Structures are given as C-alpha cells and as structure tokens.
Amino acid sequence: MADPLKSPPLTCPSVLTAHEKIKGFIHVTPVLRCTYLDDLASSKVGAFKVRGAFHAVRRLMEEEGWEENGGRVRGVVTHSSGNHAQALALAAKTMGIPAHIVMPTISMPSKIAATQGYGAKVIFSGSTSVEREAKVEEVIKETGATLVPPYDHPDIILGQGTLGIELQEQASEMIREQGREKGLDAIIAPCGGGGMLSGTALSCEGTGIFVFGVEPSFGGADDCKRGIEQGKRIESVKSLTIADGLRTPVGVYPWSIIYERKLVREMFSVGEEEIKKALRLVLERMKVVVEPSAVVGLAVALFDEGFRRMVEREGGEEGWDLGIVFSGGNVGIEALRGLFPAS
Amino acid sequence: MADPLKSPPLTCPSVLTAHEKIKGFIHVTPVLRCTYLDDLASSKVGAFKVRGAFHAVRRLMEEEGWEENGGRVRGVVTHSSGNHAQALALAAKTMGIPAHIVMPTISMPSKIAATQGYGAKVIFSGSTSVEREAKVEEVIKETGATLVPPYDHPDIILGQGTLGIELQEQASEMIREQGREKGLDAIIAPCGGGGMLSGTALSCEGTGIFVFGVEPSFGGADDCKRGIEQGKRIESVKSLTIADGLRTPVGVYPWSIIYERKLVREMFSVGEEEIKKALRLVLERMKVVVEPSAVVGLAVALFDEGFRRMVEREGGEEGWDLGIVFSGGNVGIEALRGLFPAS
Structure with a gap:
C-alpha cells in the first residue's frame, strides 16, 4: 500500500486531516454515558x-x-x-x-x-x-x-405517548438526511396493558402514520387482538409467554383509544420461536441487550406473512418507512442462557 | 392520583404538552438504524x-x-x-x-x-x-x-486515531451540557497491535489529555506493558486470553508512538475475571453487546487499584472526566454462554 515514508507525519493535525478524509464514510461512534457506572442517581433514564x-x-x-x-x-x-x-x-x-x-x-x-x-x-x-x-x-x-397505576390512566398514557413524538422527530430527520422529504409511514408498538400502544397511537393521530399493535400469541397473551375480533375487551390473561412484559390484559383507557376510537389500525401476534429468532438478531447484529418483550414488533415485521404482504401491497416498490418500538432491557445473562440453551 | 376526568383530552396535542412537561427529565431514546436488518450494504459502519x-x-x-x-x-x-x-x-x-x-x-x-x-x-x-x-x-x-496491513502502517494509525477526535468532541459537548467548560482529563484505549491506541494518542497530542493503554495480563498478552518495562518491543505473543482481539503483539509504528515518543503515559493490565466482571456490567447495565476485548479499559478503570489511586491523587475531589474506548462487538450468544457458564 501507500509507502509509509510518504504517509503524513504522525501528528494530531494529520489525524484531523484523516478525519476529514473518511468522515463521509463512517458513523460517528456514539459516546454513551452510563449513570449506573458513574454511580450517580441520575434523574434521566431511558425506559419508557x-x-x-x-x-x-x-x-x-x-x-x-x-x-x-x-x-x-x-x-x-x-x-x-x-x-x-x-x-x-x-x-x-x-x-x-x-x-x-x-x-x-x-x-x-x-x-x-x-x-x-x-x-x-x-x-x-x-x-x-x-x-x-x-x-x-x-x-x-x-x-x-x-x-399511580401502571398504565390504565390518561396521564400515564399521555406520558408514554411522548415516545411516539420523539420517534417521529428522529425518524423524519433520518429520512431527510437521505434526501427525502417525508415522515414515517407506520409505527409498530408492543401491547401489554396498552399504555404505550395507545399513547403512541395518540401521538400519531391526524399525521397519517399507521399504528399497529403487537402481542405474543402464546397462552392467549394476544388478548387485545382477540378482544377486537369478538368486539369486547378481554379482562384476564394467564399466559407464561417469554415476553413477560406483555402478559397483562389491555386496560380500559387504552382499549378506548385502540378499539373504540380505532386509532390502532390492526393488531398482530407472533409465536415464541419468532420472538427468540428476533431476539437473537438484535443481540448479535444490533448489539443491544433487550428482553423478549422488546422484540415482538420486530418479530412481526420480519416473520408475519400477513404483515409483510400488507407492506408489499401498500408500500409498493418503495416499501414503508417503518418505526418499531423496542422497549424493555430487563434481562440478565442467566435469563439469556435460559432462553438460548446449549443445543 | 389525578382524577382521570380532569386529565387533558386524549389527543395528539395533549401528548405534545406532556412531552414539554417531562422532557427535562428523560433521555431522548435513541432511534437506531440497523443496516443488517435493512438488508442494505451500507457504506457506513461503526467499527473502528x-x-x-x-x-x-x-x-x-x-x-x-x-x-x-x-x-x-x-x-x-x-x-x-x-x-x-x-x-x-x-x-x-x-x-x-x-x-x-x-x-x-x-x-x-x-x-x-x-x-x-x-x-x-x-x-x-x-x-x-x-x-x-x-x-x-x-x-x-x-x-x-x-x-493493506491491519495496524502497522501510518495511514491505518491515522485512520484509527479519528476515533479519538470524535470522542474528544462528543465528551466536551457532554461536559458543556453540565455547565462546565473543559474537555476530558484522560482517555483509556485497549492495545492489541496498537493501531487504535497509538492513533488515539496522536489525536490527544498537545491537548493535555492523558492517554493510557490497557491489555489483558493472561498468558503474557500484556506485551506492550512488559516491553516498556524492559525497554524493548516484544515481538511475539501466544496468549489465549478471552480478550481475543488483543492477543496481537504491538507493531513497530505503534510502538514508536507509544514508547519512543512517550505519547501514552502508562500501560495497565488486568486479569480474566475482572474482564468478565466488566463484561457482565456492560451487558446487564449498559445493555450493549460487546466482546471481552472491548471492556478491558473499563475493567482497569473499575478494578485496578493502581489506576484508581492515581485518579484519586491527581483528580482530587472532582475526579477525572475519563473517556473509555469500547471496541469490538463480535460476540454471539453461544460465545456469551461459554464465557458465563451456568454455575
């Protein structure tokens, strides 16, 4: 390669020049502050x-x-x-x-x-x-x-919905950076008690962005989907799905937004194996540690035939710009070992 | 809690108001684009x-x-x-x-x-x-x-050093947001072949920022530290440390920057158990999937008595603003299971 003797001098200004030369090709590596490691009781945390x-x-x-x-x-x-x-x-x-x-x-x-x-x-x-x-x-x-209940209250729902605002803003910026002037076409959010899903749906009201809810199907945890099919909210769930953050039945206020006001276009559900496959992808490829509940939306986007056909039909050649909410990182190494036993 | 009947209407504008109310308290949740999942051969990747x-x-x-x-x-x-x-x-x-x-x-x-x-x-x-x-x-x-060799060439070193530029810029911004006008006091970077460590050292030349190098001690992988002690570069390493990205002996060009030009203030090394402890913290608390090589710097910062005493002595009550380079996410679930066997 380039003769080392002809290389720029090994100095700080040469590094700056190198940066100019390559910065169009690299992601800026994010600097993370971790309050736990700082041993600080920070008042800012990311959990939704x-x-x-x-x-x-x-x-x-x-x-x-x-x-x-x-x-x-x-x-x-x-x-x-x-x-x-x-x-x-x-x-x-x-x-x-x-x-x-x-x-x-x-x-x-x-x-x-x-x-x-x-x-x-x-x-x-x-x-x-x-x-x-x-x-x-x-x-x-x-x-x-x-x-202060966990999800079934308007103030909680409105608070969770702020996640949708941020997602829309950040996604629009990303799309603009690609030289296109538009926002997201759709957002997928998981549904347990329904606070986040209904809040996200509110944040998209009137924007033209479709909102889809997702649930695990195992053991009947897809209570919101089934409730919509039978036209009546299901009040009790006894599932042991690995997506344990989504075992809760959808609450009264969320239901009114999702079903009665029809602000969620459709519910999808997905099986345990698909959730595990999605989890592995996220851990190994995105390099982010999340719990099974967090990847249910991704599992639907990747593996649900009905969802994929809909995107093909409606998104055409361009496809959709799709925002998927990942929520929940409460998983330790022992729990991961349990989810992926040695074969 | 607040009477639901007195809550703001469940609408998108109410979500925006909610966002104003809480945005001083929450981190903006980062939106991640994953080129692998997009199935795109993007020309931007984060790896150093x-x-x-x-x-x-x-x-x-x-x-x-x-x-x-x-x-x-x-x-x-x-x-x-x-x-x-x-x-x-x-x-x-x-x-x-x-x-x-x-x-x-x-x-x-x-x-x-x-x-x-x-x-x-x-x-x-x-x-x-x-x-x-x-x-x-x-x-x-x-x-x-x-x-194009992997590390032992000036053009490679200058390229890797751009990481140091970005780290300094982002850290200064974070510190400024806290109302303080200063940059990092020190940066810790891992040392295998030494390309990144020496590049980082170049990026800090003349800034007053101390640069420290870190290596695993297992099986003699701390060749750079030992080489400095004996005043001579060690040319061969045969370690099977779990930090497998750092098994390489330091190269000629990196050595000239680290040792001869003294742009790295001191080398530290750390054992396998400390690396595993740091890895568990990063996986479980920072929620980022990294390989053992990536956390050697953190292991030194957390567990090396000599390093900690130095920071106490020189940083005083304020401590140091310390940047730690994490590099390398090549680890699958099977490898993690091997690193943390069921007890």
Missing part, C-alpha cells in the same frame, strides 16, 4: 415507563390544592414488581416526594434493591392481585398517598 | 477498524500514478480472519476497487460469509502466519494488488 410516571407525578403536583392538602408529605403509591415500580420511585425521588411501592414477596431481589435504591419505601404483599390491591388500600389509609 | 481501512484506501488512491498504474483493477489485499478483513472489504467495495482477503481455512464461517458479502474475493490459506503471508505474496504476484 418513566415517561408515564414522570408525567403522572407532574400532573398530580399541579392539581389544585395538592400542596395545601399535604401531597408533598403523603406522596404516591403503586403495586408493581417490574419497571413501573422503579419508574415511579425515580419520578417521586426527583420531585422530592415519598413513594410507597407494594411488591410481592417473591419479586426478584435485584428489582427490590433497585426500587429501594431510588429511595422508595418497599412494602411486601402476597402475589395475587387481590392481595396486592388490599395492601395498597392499607398503605393509602395509613399514609394518604395517591395511587 | 473501518476507520483505518477507509483512510488507508483513500490515501492509496491519492498516490501519484495509482490510477495510471492500474490500481483500480489491481485493488488491495490483506490477510485477516477478523474485523480487518471485513473493514477492508467494505472500504474497497465503497471505492469500487477489488479486495483480496486471505483467510485461514479454519476461520468462522460467519466471518467468511460476511467478508464475501462485502464483495471481496476470499482466498484460503493455512493458519500459521508463514502460510498466510506466503499466500498474500502469491496473490500480489498474480493480481498486482497492494497490501
């Missing part, structure tokens, strides 16, 4: 659940008489063994109010520790929803805390 | 090896007489079973010239396929360096292709 929790807490604090009625001392309460517990704990800590989180005794120790790490008071309960709700009632009686 | 390869090929094409001497037909050649093979294949394809890549017959089929996928001609050889170099000589005789 946080959007709902922050919005709900802000709205609560703006309520007339909240301060006068002792809201700052009474704080908030919820029951959750997962992301919502941590999200609400963080939102409350950031706003300087107490959070009481009811968690089943059998919750993962790491999740209990994380919730306590955000300064929340963890109260243990049995694991059935009856036991959990009874304990919440107890806490409310004792402390006067306000209940 | 690509920086060296693109710069070297561009420089080669600018050489006097390159076009007239048939350079566009002769193309480039290298031997590599790893990232450099793919990086050079991609750079050549982008520039529209042929690439001949000599790979050992025992290379991983996925790497062979990836290299061919970028349009390179793969020629097989035995796996010793003598056999590989003999095959390269053969290819040069037959095709007139120009050799």
Whole structure:
C-alpha cells in the first residue's frame, strides 16, 4: 500500500486531516454515558415507563390544592414488581416526594434493591392481585398517598405517548438526511396493558402514520387482538409467554383509544420461536441487550406473512418507512442462557 | 392520583404538552438504524477498524500514478480472519476497487460469509502466519494488488486515531451540557497491535489529555506493558486470553508512538475475571453487546487499584472526566454462554 515514508507525519493535525478524509464514510461512534457506572442517581433514564410516571407525578403536583392538602408529605403509591415500580420511585425521588411501592414477596431481589435504591419505601404483599390491591388500600389509609397505576390512566398514557413524538422527530430527520422529504409511514408498538400502544397511537393521530399493535400469541397473551375480533375487551390473561412484559390484559383507557376510537389500525401476534429468532438478531447484529418483550414488533415485521404482504401491497416498490418500538432491557445473562440453551 | 376526568383530552396535542412537561427529565431514546436488518450494504459502519481501512484506501488512491498504474483493477489485499478483513472489504467495495482477503481455512464461517458479502474475493490459506503471508505474496504476484496491513502502517494509525477526535468532541459537548467548560482529563484505549491506541494518542497530542493503554495480563498478552518495562518491543505473543482481539503483539509504528515518543503515559493490565466482571456490567447495565476485548479499559478503570489511586491523587475531589474506548462487538450468544457458564 501507500509507502509509509510518504504517509503524513504522525501528528494530531494529520489525524484531523484523516478525519476529514473518511468522515463521509463512517458513523460517528456514539459516546454513551452510563449513570449506573458513574454511580450517580441520575434523574434521566431511558425506559419508557418513566415517561408515564414522570408525567403522572407532574400532573398530580399541579392539581389544585395538592400542596395545601399535604401531597408533598403523603406522596404516591403503586403495586408493581417490574419497571413501573422503579419508574415511579425515580419520578417521586426527583420531585422530592415519598413513594410507597407494594411488591410481592417473591419479586426478584435485584428489582427490590433497585426500587429501594431510588429511595422508595418497599412494602411486601402476597402475589395475587387481590392481595396486592388490599395492601395498597392499607398503605393509602395509613399514609394518604395517591395511587399511580401502571398504565390504565390518561396521564400515564399521555406520558408514554411522548415516545411516539420523539420517534417521529428522529425518524423524519433520518429520512431527510437521505434526501427525502417525508415522515414515517407506520409505527409498530408492543401491547401489554396498552399504555404505550395507545399513547403512541395518540401521538400519531391526524399525521397519517399507521399504528399497529403487537402481542405474543402464546397462552392467549394476544388478548387485545382477540378482544377486537369478538368486539369486547378481554379482562384476564394467564399466559407464561417469554415476553413477560406483555402478559397483562389491555386496560380500559387504552382499549378506548385502540378499539373504540380505532386509532390502532390492526393488531398482530407472533409465536415464541419468532420472538427468540428476533431476539437473537438484535443481540448479535444490533448489539443491544433487550428482553423478549422488546422484540415482538420486530418479530412481526420480519416473520408475519400477513404483515409483510400488507407492506408489499401498500408500500409498493418503495416499501414503508417503518418505526418499531423496542422497549424493555430487563434481562440478565442467566435469563439469556435460559432462553438460548446449549443445543 | 389525578382524577382521570380532569386529565387533558386524549389527543395528539395533549401528548405534545406532556412531552414539554417531562422532557427535562428523560433521555431522548435513541432511534437506531440497523443496516443488517435493512438488508442494505451500507457504506457506513461503526467499527473502528473501518476507520483505518477507509483512510488507508483513500490515501492509496491519492498516490501519484495509482490510477495510471492500474490500481483500480489491481485493488488491495490483506490477510485477516477478523474485523480487518471485513473493514477492508467494505472500504474497497465503497471505492469500487477489488479486495483480496486471505483467510485461514479454519476461520468462522460467519466471518467468511460476511467478508464475501462485502464483495471481496476470499482466498484460503493455512493458519500459521508463514502460510498466510506466503499466500498474500502469491496473490500480489498474480493480481498486482497492494497490501493493506491491519495496524502497522501510518495511514491505518491515522485512520484509527479519528476515533479519538470524535470522542474528544462528543465528551466536551457532554461536559458543556453540565455547565462546565473543559474537555476530558484522560482517555483509556485497549492495545492489541496498537493501531487504535497509538492513533488515539496522536489525536490527544498537545491537548493535555492523558492517554493510557490497557491489555489483558493472561498468558503474557500484556506485551506492550512488559516491553516498556524492559525497554524493548516484544515481538511475539501466544496468549489465549478471552480478550481475543488483543492477543496481537504491538507493531513497530505503534510502538514508536507509544514508547519512543512517550505519547501514552502508562500501560495497565488486568486479569480474566475482572474482564468478565466488566463484561457482565456492560451487558446487564449498559445493555450493549460487546466482546471481552472491548471492556478491558473499563475493567482497569473499575478494578485496578493502581489506576484508581492515581485518579484519586491527581483528580482530587472532582475526579477525572475519563473517556473509555469500547471496541469490538463480535460476540454471539453461544460465545456469551461459554464465557458465563451456568454455575
């Protein structure tokens, strides 16, 4: 190759010149700040659940008489063994109010520790929803805390919907960089309780962007899809799908947006093997650690024949610019080993 | 919580208002484009090896007489079973010239396929360096292709060094956002052949930023550190460290920058268990899939007592703003399972 003796001198200005020469060809490598490694209790986290929790807490604090009625001392309460517990704990800590989180005794120790790490008071309960709700009632009686549910409330839905705003903005910018002046054609979002899906649907109202919801089919976790088919919301789900963040039945407010207002065009569901295939692709090719729930939308986009035919039919030669929401990174190495056992 | 009846209407404008309310508290969730999933042969990839390869090929094409001497037909050649093979294949394809890549017959089929996928001609050889170099000589005789080595050339080093420029720029911006007007205090970069470490060191020359190099200690892979101690470059390494991207002995040009010009302040090394601990943290907490080689710098920053004492001594109460280069994501689920066997 180029004779080393003719190379530019090995100096900093030569590196700058090299950068000019190649920067049209390379991605800027992103610099990541990791608050965990910084050992900082940062008030910024990426999880989508946080959007709902922050919005709900802000709205609560703006309520007339909240301060006068002792809201700052009474704080908030919820029951959750997962992301919502941590999200609400963080939102409350950031706003300087107490959070009481009811968690089943059998919750993962790491999740209990994380919730306590955000300064929340963890109260243990049995694991059935009856036991959990009874304990919440107890806490409310004792402390006067306000209940912040995980998904079935307008303020939560509006908060989750901000994800759709950001996705639209960033995608439009990416498309513009390719010299095309348009936005996304469609967005796929996963549906558990439906807070994020319905929030995303609201964020797309009137934009012409189609919104599709996706669920795992295993064990009947596709309750929203089945509910739409029978014209009635399904209120209970008992699936053990690996997409464990999507085992929840869709809530009343989300249902009103998804089904009654028809802001979600169609629901799709996908099997466990497709979810695993998509998960492997994301881990190995995109190099991002996510949980099975996060890749259900990708699994539909890649493997669902009906979805693919629709895109071919409607998108034509150009195809669609499709945004897929990935949400949830709660997976450890042990869980991954369980999902992909040695063959 | 806030009475649902008093919530804003469930509309897109309400989502925008919600976004205003919470955007000070959340990270913008990054939108990722994945060229693999797009099934596009994009000419932009993030791997640092690509920086060296693109710069070297561009420089080669600018050489006097390159076009007239048939350079566009002769193309480039290298031997590599790893990232450099793919990086050079991609750079050549982008520039529209042929690439001949000599790979050992025992290379991983996925790497062979990836290299061919970028349009390179793969020629097989035995796996010793003598056999590989003999095959390269053969290819040069037959095709007139120009050799582009993986790290031991100024043009490669300058290309890799562009990573340091980007890191400095992005870090300064992050620090500025926190209301402080300064740049990084130090950068840690891994050292195998030394191309990236020496390039990073060049990018910091005259800036006052300290550059530290890191190596795995297992099986003598800390050849650069040992070479500095004995005042002489070590030319051969036979380590089977899990940080397999760093098994190479440091090259002549990198050595001249690291040792003779003293642009790297100090080398540190770290054991296999510390590398695994750092890898687990990155996978589980930063949610990024990287190979063991990528986290050697983090392992030093977290677990090396000498390094930590130095930062305490020199950084005082404020500490240091430290940039750590993570490089290398070539790890599949099977490899991860091997690194973290069920206990």
